[in-house]
Amino acid sequence: MKRGVVVGKLLRALVGLVLLGVGYIGFFTFAALFVEYPVVPTHTGIPPWPRGAFHVHTERSDGEGTAKEVAVAAKAAGLQFVVMTDHNDFTLREPVFLEGVLLVPGVEISTRYGHLVALGLRAPLEGDRAKQEGVRAVEVAGGLSVLAHPVQQRNPWKDPEGALRAQGFEQYSADTFFREAVRHPFSRLLPAIGAYLINPVHGVMTLVTPQPETTDKLLELSHDRSKLVLCSHDAHGRPRYEDVFRSLAMYLPPAALPAPLSAEPRVAADQVVQALASGQAICAFRALGEPMGFAVEGPVTARREARVGDVLRVRLPPHPPGRVRVEARGAGRVLQDGNSVELTAEGPVLIEAWVLAPGRFFGSEWKPWIAPGLVRVLPRDAGI
Secondary structure, eight states, X not given: XXXXXXXXXXXXXXXXXXXXXXHHXXXXXXXXXXOOSOSSOOOTTSOOOOEXXXXXXXXXXXXXXXXXXXXXXXXXXXXXXXXEOOBTOOSOOOOEEETTEEEEEEEEEEETTXXXXXXXXXXXOOHHHHHHHTHHHHHHTTOEEEEOSTTOSSSOOOOHHHHHHOSXXXXXXXXXXXXXXXXXXXXXXXXXXXXXHHOHHHHHHHTOOOOHHHHHHHHHHTSSSOOEEEEEOOBOSSSOHHHHHTTOEEEOOTTTOOSOOOSSHHHHHHHHHHHHHTTOOEEEOTTTOOOTTOEEESSOOTTOEEETTOEEEEEOOSOOTTSEEEEEEESEEEOTTSSEEXXXXXXXXXXXXXXXXXXXXSSEXXXXXXXXXXXXXXXXXXXX
């Protein structure tokens, strides 16, 4: 009898906890009903820039969908290209247009130092060599190397020399956002789940948080040579591909892609890789607003170099007053007008636009919106 009473109490407690959890999630589901995107309305007078997803997995590794399903999701989300990066898929594949979306071949290598994305390969990678040598193996194969989620707690990058040699750096990673939320279930994960049930894009955006540690590492590694700044979808189909694709993208403005994408897959893939490698591509959380119209103006060369003492002006897309601010990290500071950045020291400076975005419940919080490439600040008397 006593045992039955104890079991009954435990069951009631369990049911109570489940109901409490459902109620807690329900608060955020209810709040998500009133959230609308974009925060910054799209300005119709500015031509759109080609946009796409970087770092996407399919069922060839640990993703949920086929290449066709990824392409269908990308088309529905309005993307023009997707960089496919299945884990340790060392078959040198041809680029292809599928459902009107360009699929650019790449691979995410599980090296002994951490994870490394390679694209634009001119020769096949030897699996064992790639896993052992990492960045050097990608260089030999003529590819572009990008440190994948390099500061992530689960799979950080552990090779200092390789970190310096790698060309690219994932500053914002959807997978890292999710893993950080798992470590903070009540403040991030459950609110995101609740929002996702009724407003999927808001659910994904609820996971987005500032990444000061990642930014610090990006600036540290870029002291002597600027890294390419990339947004990583690291999409696996959970959340749905389309919802992640609608939340952020890599954009190719005219400075990165002077001509339209070719209809020939190989040529188009080369255009995308070269644009991403140019340092002129722009990462944007598109759920908050489209980045067209954004520019860093002033004495900046095509190689994105300027001098100590120069003042750069940030041109922002049209936006509601008080909803957007300019942030500068590294060798620069935002001046009192809010749109100008004075270059104060040698080294890299990261200039971003942030938006006052919907919060987890009925509030707002500042989130990164547009992240262009780094600007390298040279000494005042240096030739450029």
